[in-house]
Amino acid sequence: MAVLLTRNTRLLVQGITGREGSFHALQAAEYGTQVVAGVTPGRGGGAQDGVPIFNTVAEAVRETGANASVVFVPPPVAADAVMEAADAEVALIVCITEGIPTLDMMRALEFLRGRQSRLIGPNCPGLITAGQGKAGIIPGHICQEGRVGVVSKSGTLTYEAIHQLTQLGLGQTTCIGIGGDPLIGTSFIDALELFEADDETEAVVLIGEIGGHAEEDAAAYIKQQVQKPVVGFVAGQSAPPGRRMGHAGAIISGGQGTADSKMVALSAAGVDVVRSPAEIGEAVAKRLSG
Amino acid sequence: MKIHEYQAKALLAEYGVPVPRSEPVFSVAEAKGAAERLGGRVVVKAQIHAGGRGKGGGVRLADDALTAAATADQILGMTLVTPQTGPNGRVVSRLLIEEGLDIASELYLGLLIDRASQRPVLMMSAAGGMDIEQVAEETPDQIHRISIAPGLGLAPFQARQLAAAVGLRGKPAAQAAALMLRVWQAFVARDASLVEINPLVVTVDEEVLALDAKVTLDDNASFRNPGLRELRDLDEEDALEIEASKYSLSYIRLDGSIGCMVNGAGLAMATMDIIKLSGGEPANFLDVGGGANAEQIRNAFRILLSDDKVRAVLINIFGGILRCDVLAEGVISAVTDLGIEVPVVIRMEGTNVDEGKRMLRESGLNFTTADSMGEAAQHAVRLSGKEAGR
Numbered sequence: 001m002a003v004l005l006t007r008n009t010r011l012l013v014q015g016i017t018g019r020e021g022s023f024h025a026l027q028a029a030e031y032g033t034q035v036v037a038g039v040t041p042g043r044g045g046g047a048q049d050g051v052p053i054f055n056t057v058a059e060a061v062r063e064t065g066a067n068a069s070v071v072f073v074p075p076p077v078a079a080d081a082v083m084e085a086a087d088a089e090v091a092l093i094v095c096i097t098e099g100i101p102t103l104d105m106m107r108a109l110e111f112l113r114g115r116q117s118r119l120i121g122p123n124c125p126g127l128i129t130a131g132q133g134k135a136g137i138i139p140g141h142i143c144q145e146g147r148v149g150v151v152s153k154s155g156t157l158t159y160e161a162i163h164q165l166t167q168l169g170l171g172q173t174t175c176i177g178i179g180g181d182p183l184i185g186t187s188f189i190d191a192l193e194l195f196e197a198d199d200e201t202e203a204v205v206l207i208g209e210i211g212g213h214a215e216e217d218a219a220a221y222i223k224q225q226v227q228k229p230v231v232g233f234v235a236g237q238s239a240p241p242g243r244r245m246g247h248a249g250a251i252i253s254g255g256q257g258t259a260d261s262k263m264v265a266l267s268a269a270g271v272d273v274v275r276s277p278a279e280i281g282e283a284v285a286k287r288l289s290g
Numbered sequence: 291m292k293i294h295e296y297q298a299k300a301l302l303a304e305y306g307v308p309v310p311r312s313e314p315v316f317s318v319a320e321a322k323g324a325a326e327r328l329g330g331r332v333v334v335k336a337q338i339h340a341g342g343r344g345k346g347g348g349v350r351l352a353d354d355a356l357t358a359a360a361t362a363d364q365i366l367g368m369t370l371v372t373p374q375t376g377p378n379g380r381v382v383s384r385l386l387i388e389e390g391l392d393i394a395s396e397l398y399l400g401l402l403i404d405r406a407s408q409r410p411v412l413m414m415s416a417a418g419g420m421d422i423e424q425v426a427e428e429t430p431d432q433i434h435r436i437s438i439a440p441g442l443g444l445a446p447f448q449a450r451q452l453a454a455a456v457g458l459r460g461k462p463a464a465q466a467a468a469l470m471l472r473v474w475q476a477f478v479a480r481d482a483s484l485v486e487i488n489p490l491v492v493t494v495d496e497e498v499l500a501l502d503a504k505v506t507l508d509d510n511a512s513f514r515n516p517g518l519r520e521l522r523d524l525d526e527e528d529a530l531e532i533e534a535s536k537y538s539l540s541y542i543r544l545d546g547s548i549g550c551m552v553n554g555a556g557l558a559m560a561t562m563d564i565i566k567l568s569g570g571e572p573a574n575f576l577d578v579g580g581g582a583n584a585e586q587i588r589n590a591f592r593i594l595l596s597d598d599k600v601r602a603v604l605i606n607i608f609g610g611i612l613r614c615d616v617l618a619e620g621v622i623s624a625v626t627d628l629g630i631e632v633p634v635v636i637r638m639e640g641t642n643v644d645e646g647k648r649m650l651r652e653s654g655l656n657f658t659t660a661d662s663m664g665e666a667a668q669h670a671v672r673l674s675g676k677e678a679g680r
Contacts, residue, residue, distance in 0.1 A: 075510060075513075076513055076514070099510045100510060101481055101508055101510045101511035101514075102403055102481075102483055102508050102510065102511075103403075103478065103481055103508070103511070104511075106403060106408060106409065106410070106440050107440050107441070109408050109440075110408075110409075110439075110440040110441055137610065138610070139610035139640065139641065141641070142610070142640065152556070153556065154554065154555065154556025154557065154560075155554045155555075155556060155557075156552075156553055156554030156556065156557040156608040156610065157554060157556035157557040157559075157560050158556070159608045159610055159640070160557060160560070160608055160639075160663070163608070163639060163640075180555060180556070182403065182405050183403065183405065183408050207556070209555075209556055209559060210559070212405045213405065213406060214405075217406070233560070235556045235557075235559035235560045235563060236559040236562075236563070237563045237566065238559075238562045238563050238565075238566040238572060239559055239562070239575070240542075240544065242374070243542050243575075245542065245555055245558070245559050245575055246540045246554075246555025246556075246558060246559070246575070246577045247555045247556070248510065249405075250555060250559070254422075254423040255423060256423075259563075275563070275567055276563070276564055276567050276663075276664060277557075277560035277561075277563065277564055277663060278564060278662055278663045278664035279664075
C-alpha cells in the first residue's frame, strides 16, 4: 500500500511556471505521477508542458480533482500558498521551499489546526513512493520498490540512505523528508505511525539531526507504539554547540539538542542506532534477516 | 542573526520597553563623555555576541567618569573569555556605558517559539540574573510559562497572570505586564526568534526595566526587515565565513585538517561525523547547495583552502539534481586553475556517476576516488596524515 502517496494520487504544483516548479513537475510526471494541475496566480488558462494552469488552488481542485499539492513558491509567499491549499481541502501538502520566516510558518500551522490537510515540510525534499509517484525533488532513479520506509530531516542524506537500501536489494515503500526547519507540519511520530500501520513496510529508517527534541519524542513513541524494526542515524555528532549547521533547526543551544542525547534516547527505545552514515543499509538488512 | 545588547535595547525601546539610559561607545574618550552625560556613576559593559560577560570581567561598575574611562581602557581591546565564547574568547571593540540603578529585585523574562507546541512561549522566573538553563535544571518549578495563541497574540490578562506568578504586586506588577505586551509587539514586528531579558529589574523606586537584553532575529525574514543588515557586526564573524556567505555557501570553520565539500546540510554533517569516526578531524562544514555549478565549486575550493590547516580535501556529493559529470568538470577546472596541491578525495554518487568518474580518471590530476562514504573518509584521513608528516 505504501503511505501518503500512491499511483492514484492526483498532484497539483503550486508555482509550476517557476524554474524549480516546472522542472520538478516534469520529473514527477516522468516518474509516473499523475500531475493534473499547476497554479500560478495570473497565469490561469495557460498550460505548462501540457499541464493546465489555474489562478487559484480552489479552482484547480474543482476542475481536476487534485488531492495533493507540492509547493515551489518563493519564501515570502510560501506560507500563504500552504494555507491556500489547506483552504481548498487538499489532503496532502508538500512544501519544498527553504527560507520561510518562522512566524509565517507558525501562522500557517495554526491555520492547519482542525483542518484535514497534512503538511510535509517546509524546507524538505518531499516524498516518494517507490515505483508509484513523487511530490518533491527526491530523484526517482535511486529508488526501488521494496520493504523499507524512510523518514528524515535531511535531503541528500536521505538519498544516501535510499541508495544504500537499493544497493542491498531491500528497496523502499515510501520515503518522507520532513524537513530541517524548527516548525514543520509532519513529525517523526506522524510518519512512524503511518509506517507502523502500513502492511508493506517491514522496517523503518529514521534519520535525525542535532537541534530540538523531535528524535527524543520519537524514541518515546517507538518504545510504546512501534513493533517494526527501526534503524536510526543522527547527523551532527561532531557539530560544535551554538552554530547553525545549514538547516535553520540544526543547532545545539544551551546544551540541548545534541546528537548524543538523541542517540541515547533512540537506543534505549530499541532502535538500532548506527554511528556511521555508511552503515544504515546494512543495519536494516541485518534486522530484516535476523 | 545575533545582535549586540545595545542594539537589542534600542530595538525594544522603539516599542516602548523601558531600558536604562545608555550610550554605545567605541573609544575611551567617548566612554568618558558618555559617563559624564549619564551622571558619572555608570556600568561599563563589553558588547560581544556571547553571554556570561560579567563572569569574564566584561561588566564593571564605575563611580565617576574618570573611573569609567579607565575601566573602558582596560576592557576595550581585551580578549573576553566567558562560558559562551569558547576558550579563544572574543576581542571587545564596543562598549555600552549605562546609568547605574538602585536595584530592588531581579527577574528573568524570555520569549521564543516553542518547537513542540509550535507556538510562542513567554517565560518568567523570579530567579533573575542566573543562567536560565541552570534554573530549568535545578528548580524547574521556578519558571512560569504561558503559551501564546498565534492568531490572538499575548492577551493582557496573560501578562498580568505571569507577573503575579513571579510574585510581583502593585505598581511593579502593572509595569511588568505592560512591558511584556511591548516585548511581544517588538517580537512580532521585527521577526525575532528570541528575546531574553535577564535580568529584568525592579528598582527601589518600583520602576521595571530591561537591564540586559538579548535579541535574535530571523534571517529568513530579512526581506521585510530592511534595517536588519545594518545590525550585523562582521567583527563577530569568521572572515572565511563572511566570504562564503557572499556566494551563498554555508560554511562553518572548525579545527581539523580535512576540508569537506558536500551538497546538503545533513550529508555535510554526516560527512564530518564519518571523518571523525575514521580517526580524522574535519576542518569545516560546507554545504555547496543543491544546484552547485562549476563557479560555486571553484569558490568553495578557494574558501576551504584559505584555511591553512587543511591537509586533504574530501568531496562528497550525492547528485540528484546536480549531475556528477557537471561536478567532475567543476572540480577538474578548479583544481587546475587554482593549482591545488593538497590531496583531493572524491566520492560521488547519483546521476551520470560513471561519466563523472571517467572524467576524473582521465584528467591526469591526482584525485583519489572512492565508492562509498566510509572508503572516502578513510582515504582522506590517511592522506591528511601523510601530508602532515612530510
